[in-house]
Amino acid sequence: MVDTNLTDFIIDAKNLTKRYGKSVAVDNISFQIPAGRIVGLIGPNGSGKTTTLKAMLGLVPFEGELKVLGLDPRTQRDELMKQVSFIADVAVLPRWIRVREAIDFVAGVHPKFDRAKAERYIQNTKLKPAMKVKEMSKGMIVQLHLALVMAIDAKLLVLDEPTLGLDILYRKQFYQNLLEDYFDENKTIIVTTHQVEEIEHILSDLMFIREGKITLSASMDEIAERFIEVMVSADNLAAALALKPIDERQVFGKSVMLFDTATSNSSADAVKALGEARAPGIADLFVATMRGTYA
C-alpha cells in the first residue's frame, strides 16, 4: 500500500539545539531518518542522546527545526503521540497497577491500541492479569511495557535504554519480540543503548553523538564499506602507519588497526593489502571515534 503521508522522512531535524542554562546539550545537529529503519543512537553518558529523544517526543522545548512524522513536537504533540510509542525508564509504571488495569488504561487513552494483541502477548509470559507491578521482577515489568507498546500500531517507536538492568535472556527476548511482532517496513525504531553488541546486527543505521554533536551518521552498509579493520603483521607495520589508522590495539602480539577510508588518504585496496581485513564491530568503532583525536 502506498503511504499517503506527504512527508519524506519520519524524522527531519535541522539545526536542532537544546541549551540548559549556559550548557549546550544538543549543539546544532541536523539529520533525517526515513521509514523502515532501525537507528541506533550511540553516545557516552551526557552526550545529548536522551535530550534529542525528548525533543522528538515534545518533552522539552528546543531551538531549530524538527519535524516528527511531519508534525512539530512543540505545537502538535497530541497528534504526534497517537503515532509514537516510547519506552524509557521502566519505573514509569505505577507500582500499584495490575496487569489488567494497565491494559484497560491504555485501551482507554490510546485509539490505536489493539487489546487482543496485548493480551495474546501477555499469555506467553509469566504475567497474570491480577498481578501488580510491585510484585514483578524487572524483566516482567519490561514485558508488560513491551506488551502495551507493541500492541499500539505506532509508526515510530522510541527506545531509550530499553534493556538496562535486564539479564541476558530477557534482553534477547526483547529484541526478538520487537522484530517478530512489531517491526515492519512501514515502521521506524530509534534506540539508544550501552549494550551496542546486542543490537548491532539489528540496526540499519548508526548515529554516534558526542558532546551534543553527531560525529558519525551512516547506514550499516556505508559503515561496512568505509571502515576496515586489519590485522597487520610486523613487516607491514610502517606501511600501515603511513596510511594513518584511526585506532590501533594489540592482539596476540599483532597490531589491529582501524582505518577510515573516507578521511585518511588510504584507499580500501591499499588497506586490505596490509593483512587480514574485516569489518569492525560497532563497539570498537565507537571507542575509536570517541577518543578525541579523531572525530
Added chain:
Amino acid sequence: MNADWHDNTPIYRQLKARVVEMMLDGLLKPGDALPSVRQIAADFQLNPITVSRAYQELADEQLVEKKRGLGMYMTDGASEKLLDSERTRFLNEEWPAVLERLDRLGLNASDLLLAAETGVKNG
C-alpha cells in the same frame, strides 16, 4: 536458535551460505518453504533488510522462488543448480591443486586407478 557470525564476510552472505548448505545436505528439499524474513530476523536478531538481501540473492540464482502471499520456496531445479556450481567450483579451484600435488608426487592415472581398486577391495 543461535548464530555465530564472523566479521570477514557480510552477514547476508553468511546467511545465504547457510541456506545453501542446508540445501546441499538435504535438510531443505525442493518445494520446501523457507522460514519468513520476519521469523529469521527475530530468531537470529538480524535486521530484516539483511535477511531479505540473502533471500533476494538466492532468488536471483533461482535457488528459491517467491510464491505470492505464501513466501519463499526452494525451487525444483535448485539441487541440480547447486550440484552444477559445486562441480564447476571443484574443477576450477580444487582440481588444479590436486593435479599439482599428483604431479609433485609423481603419481599417474594408473597408480590412482589401482589405488582406487585396492581401496574398494579392502573397503
